[in-house]
Amino acid sequence: KQEVTQIPAALSVPEGENLVLNCSFTDSAIYNLQWFRQDPGKGLTSLLLIQSSQREQTSGRLNASLDKSSGRSTLYIAASQPGDSATYLCAVSGSARQLTFGSGTQLTVLP
Amino acid sequence: KAGVTQTPRYLIKTRGQQVTLSCSPISGHRSVSWYQQTPGQGLQFLFEYFSETQRNKGNFPGRFSGRQFSNSRSEMNVSTLELGDSALYLCASSLGSGSGYNEQFFGPGTRLTVL
Numbered sequence: 001k002q003e004v005t006q007i008p009a010a011l012s013v014p015e016g017e018n019l020v021l022n023c024s025f026t027d028s029a030i031y032n033l034q035w036f037r038q039d040p041g042k043g044l045t046s047l048l049l050i051q052s053s054q055r056e057q058t059s060g061r062l063n064a065s066l067d068k069s070s071g072r073s074t075l076y077i078a079a080s081q082p083g084d085s086a087t088y089l090c091a092v093s094g095s096a097r098q099l100t101f102g103s104g105t106q107l108t109v110l111p
Numbered sequence: 112k113a114g115v116t117q118t119p120r121y122l123i124k125t126r127g128q129q130v131t132l133s134c135s136p137i138s139g140h141r142s143v144s145w146y147q148q149t150p151g152q153g154l155q156f157l158f159e160y161f162s163e164t165q166r167n168k169g170n171f172p173g174r175f176s177g178r179q180f181s182n183s184r185s186e187m188n189v190s191t192l193e194l195g196d197s198a199l200y201l202c203a204s205s206l207g208s209g210s211g212y213n214e215q216f217f218g219p220g221t222r223l224t225v226l
Contacts, residue, residue, distance in 0.1 A: 034215065043115075043201055044217040089154070091215075097167045098144065099203075099215060101154040 002027045006090055006102035013080055014110050021075040021105045023090030028068050034099070035064050035075050036089040044089065048075070080109045113138065115204050115218035123224045129190040132221045134202030136183050142166075142207025143185040144215065145177060148199040157200075160185055161207045189223075197225045 003026045013019055023033070032051045036044040048057045048064040050073070056065040063076040077084060087106045091099040116135045124130050136143050145157040156169040160179035177187040183204075189196055199220045205213035 032214075036217070041199075041222070043117075043219040044203075046214060046216060049214045091154075097159055098156040098169065099146075099154075100156075103153050 002030075002092060002094060002100040004090060004092055004100050004102035006088075006105050008105060009103065010106045010108075012108040012110060015080060015082060017080050017109075018076070018078050019080055019107070021077070021088050021090075021107070023073040023075070023102055025071045025073075025092050025100075027094065028071050030068065030092045030094050033064075033066055033073050033090065033092050035062075035073075036091065038087045038089060038104070040087075047088075077107075080107075082109050082111050085109050115202055115216055117200075117202050117218040117221050119221060120219065121222045121224075123226065124192050125226050126192055126194060128192050129188060130192060130223060131186055131188045132200055132202075132223075134185045134187075134204075134218060136185070136202075136204030137216055140204040140206055140216075141183050142205045142213070143179055143183065144203045144205075145185070145187050146201045146203065147171075148201060148220070149197075154201070157187065192225045194225050197223060199223075 005024045007022045034049045035047040050057045050066040061078040066073045085108050087104040089104045091101045118133045142161045144159040148154045159167045163179045174190045179185045201220045202218045203215040205215050
C-alpha cells in the first residue's frame with residue numbers, strides 16, 4: 001500500500017527566503033507526482049505535475065524534483081511571499097488510478 | 112475554460128439523513144474522482160468514474176455511492192449519515208484517457224456538516 005509522508009508538517013519563514021518542502025513515498029511504481037496548494041477551507045490548486053519519466057518541473061518561482069528510485073520529491077519555492085502562505089500537498093498516482101496524498105506542509109510566510 | 116464546479120458549497124444535515132453532492136468537470140474531461148478530506152484522516156479517495164462506469168473504488172462503506180452521467184457530470188450520495196461523515200468533499204476531473212494517469216484538477220469542494 002502506497003504511503004506518502006511530508007516533512008515538515010509546518011514551516012514559518014520570513015518573506016524573501018528560499019525554502020524546500022519534502023515528500024517521500026514508499027512504492028516507486030508511480031505514474032506521476034503532483035504538488036498542490038490548498039488555502040484554508042478551499043479546494044486544491046494544482047501547482048506542478050511531474051511524470052514518472054521526468055526529473056523536474058518548473059513554473060515561475062516553483063521547482064519540483066522527482067527521484068523515483070529513492071521515493072523522494074522536493075518542492076523548491078524561491079523568494080517566498082506572504083501570498084505563498086497555504087498548505088502544500090504532495091500526491092502520487094499509481095496503477096490503482098487514484099491519488100495518494102501526504103498530510104501536507106502548512107507554510108506561513110511572515111511579512 | 113471554466114474549472115470544476117461543485118454544488119452545493121455548504122450542507123448541514125442530521126444523522127440518518129441522506130445527501131447528494133454534484134460535480135461538473137472541466138469541459139472535455141471524462142474522468143471524475145471524489146475525495147473526502149477530514150482533519151484526522153486527511154485526503155482519502157472515494158471513487159473514480161469514467162464514461163459513466165466506476166473504474167476504481169476506495170475503502171469506504173457501501174453508504175457512499177456515486178454515478179456519472181453521459182455529459183460527464185457526477186453525483187455522489189451518502190445515505191444514513193453519521194457524525195463522522197462531516198468533511199470537505201472534493202471532486203477532481205481529468206481527461207482520463209490513455210495510459211498512465213492524467214493531471215487532476217480539483218473543484219472548490221462541498222463542506223458537509225452532520226449534526
